[in-house]
Amino acid sequence: MAETRIFAAKKIITMERGQPEATHVAVRDGRILAVGGADCAAPWGDFTIDDRLSDAVLMPGLVEGHAHMMAGAMWRYVYVGFHDRIDPDGKPWAGVSTTDAMVDRLAGERARLAPGVPVFGWGFDPIFLASERLNRIHLDQVATDRPVAVMFSNFHLMCVNSAALKMAGYTAETPLDGVVKGPDGEPTGELQEMAAMFPVLRRMGIDFRTLSQSAESIAAYGQVAVRAGVTTITDLYSMMEDDDVEQMLRQTGAEDYPVRIVPALGAAGDPARVADRALRLRARSTDKLRLGAVKLMTDGSIQGWTARVRWPGYVGGQPNGLWNTAPDEIFALAEEMQRRGVQMHIHVNGDEAAEVSLDALDAAARKHPWLGARHVLQHCQMMDRALFRRAAELGVACNLFANHLWYFGDQHAARTIGPDRACRMNAVRTALDEGVLTAIHSDAPVTPLGPLVTAWCAVNRQAMSGVTLGPQERISRAQALELITLGAASTLKLDHEIGSIAPGKRADFAVLGADPLENGLALKDVPVFGTVFGGRVNRV
């Protein structure tokens, strides 16, 4: 008979109403056999007690419903962002708050690399640095004999040194405005948007495609997940070529691979072909690689003024944003996915994009009824009560970008949509009140992976300046914890398998150093010791 192992913990938060708390959980065959006290598995025969987690508080394994595989792979390069972060190996990286500190860190990286190897930093955000705008002169202090580049956290801009400019042949004559020129007419080193960045990236050998799919990135993704207490994680907008699928099946199939990945295939082009591919992929799913959903991009981002917003638009008078998928295509894709039984994750930042997507889902639902479709609107940052009500009516789930409140809230109030609409951004409370199936997310690597941090953002709605954006939209700790477990699991249609600690579910736990329900410690500061995945302990 299979072995029964009972984990003893300081406390177990189950997310089950019938038995919200426990001290022991019994595991057999990677699943939860029983939960309760030390005797919970008494009816089930012999067992062994495992004390390795007796110093910890257990929660259901956290679920990140919106992240990207690149979150792990970026650590191949040196981090120069403003916020403190921890890399997949557990090394803490202090945030960089001055240009000099950044130059020092990049110089350290140069010294670590073989001669001539390009230096590439990532995560930089100029809005946090009061000093002179980063330019090639700063980066020339790092190296003059090899290219040096710093990618901004939004992935739309980078700054490079003189050697990199030279390598790409950029001069005062380069006609593209994205190759920014200074008052002297010479390139400053700042490169805006992909057309300007790509010639440098190409020559530096930096390929975003392999960052999203290589063996190294899949491994790193597992590591960052463990450190965040995450046992199920999405990869929303995956290309999923045949080779990629083989690679992922192989790697996630290894017994010690510590996380379940739920990729969503990028949906572009002919809807019938997208559905064909999704259904073919679904047939290849395993426990640890759940295939079959698709991701649809609709608009851009609010902080980049590319989200599609309804009247009165952006406060600076910027033109309305852009569609990455035309409304007609959104309708066509929605109809075909609904007809074929393919779940969709739909990126909607602006409220016009949310409205058009709900219109499309409504039209599709009339033609091809499917009560369990559970399509998911992703980000939902500007949705108001009426839009959430429509989502609830249509059975459409909403995964809100709570981290934005902290990381970009001040910018939204001052520069994008103004304080009034910023106060109702990511209106988690309203979504819950309207009965929407709700989750919250990080969009890592856009903001750092860490569902407890995301929960903290939703509980406090505090922006970096300290201001609270829309206090009435705050939620309780208990609600927030549900959103990063059962809530996110529900958006992935996995709530029957994961998201709470109950007999029959997967033995996936977050291993914490403190009780997240206790008010003394901020949720974001609750230590994460690691995870249990399928009964296997991964302690960091």
Place this chain on the structure above:
Amino acid sequence: MSRLPLTVVGGYLGSGKTTLINRLLAVDHGLRLAVLVNDFGAINIDAALLKSAREDTIELTNGCVCCSMAGNLYYAIGDMLDRSPRPDHLIVEASGIADPAKIAELALSEPEMAYAGILTVIDGINYPVQLANPRISSQLRGQASAADLLVVSKTPPDDPAVTAALGDCGSDPRVGADDAATVAGLVLGRTLTREAPAESRAKHPGYVQWSSTSPPELTRTEIEALLSRLPSGVLRLKALIADPSGGMWEVHVVGEQREITQRVKSGCAAVAAIGLEGAEMVDAIEDWWNSTV
């Protein structure tokens, strides 16, 4: 290695971008074209021309290749640059709502590429209705105003309703979508060469070529002034002009895009232009040129 010319085909859903690309692949242009498309399934290759077909690439017996750009467009273009042998010309089909100018920008930054124009396909019947939709009108206007050549499908290119709808965006040369030979002649590489024959007025259906040897020596400022007066309807111009203070200027014009670069090498000074056919076209170019000489 020679620079890879990039032409972007824009236009809203259903306007006929893929049809145009299918026709361009079929025209006998003698080039090894590479084509990047969104929807691979809609590419229609004559079985006799088909050399091989894989999940994401179709190779033709005439050396052309057609690839799906699923994934990152820029890296897909990078793959084309790395392809050996490098194609003679790259055509990228923008998705229905995309801004073709954004894609074409890569030809302005990437030293191994050359800008070879934006074609925007306009659905002659539906364009006025599409433009009336406030959710998409600004992006559609953007596509038309980015164009160097407007390709009108389903109606004659000078259809009054299309002209009215295009408004300010309609001043670029226009051609019918079924006239792929003209589009190819105007846009693709071979027909316009620096080594043009002496004073020619070669005539092809749909477009005219004009060239002249022994242009005068000109400074950069003089060239810029000259180009600012270039007659409308001239889609492309290529010139090698001697600089009075030594060296040569290499001049490329595609639509609104001008590139003037200094060349230390010497060469045979010459100028060649190509434009849409019209009664006055060649005379207009001639007058323009003589205004300098």
